[in-house]
Amino acid sequence: MAVSKFPTLLNRSKVGLEPVHIAQRSVILGHSLEGRLRPRYYAMKFLKENGLLKRDSSYYTVFKESDMAFKKKFIHPHKEAAPHLEKDYDAACKGEVPTNFRFT
Template sequence: MISAKPGRVLAMVACTERLGVPRGSGMFRQALHTVSCFSEDKIAAKVDYLKRTLRWSDTEVGIAVSKAPVLLTRSNGVLQRMSDFLISEVGLEPAYIARRPAMLTYSLEGRLRPRYYVMRFLKESGLLNHDRDYYSMVVVGEKVFVEKFICPQKQAAPHLAKDYAAACTGQVPATFTFT
């Protein structure tokens, strides 16, 4: 960006602001870097794709991108799989996802899906409060997740740690098969 012509830098700043990331924001620098990697046409196409795939309005795209500009770098295939999983399988509302775009930066197979299986298993087994928020289970680090949601269930569900580990490698244990 330092070697870019001043006119290009001004265009990148304007594009970043149009995406909903204000100059004073802590994410402005990251958003500016992301914008610098793509043409305005590609950014517009990605914004349109986010709106179609995740069923977001212009405002929701602005909210999401201002919190996680890296979304603009995610492939369309990854975004489609995330959308299918989070909206169709988990049952999250598009606005919920837009306000928590960090979910779209995690691995679907290594984090989102296995933790959803654990949450669903614990809820259906009566071992977890039904009001527990999915995002609160996704956002914590691995060590905290295991300490908070897996270890306390050693007596009631001795297979849970092994099943969770298997789910993190892409396998779906029979205990995580829901009807």
């Protein structure tokens, strides 16, 4: 409904998603940008840029997971390589700026 009234909403993605991607998976619009989408985007970006991901996951897959499933699948396997990641992710979910996110 929001998109039909304001189509340019799809042009305002701040988490690196193409409008067509959002339109095809409109459930993403139901999630909080600050509380879910942005923290997960930055966690995935951190993992990718630091060579910690074995394969790329679609953003839809990343965003649809429950918080516990997301952490189990993407955060916990990297506790040794990135011990600060869970703390930074939790801080980002609360709207705080994580102090340790580092992008190479």
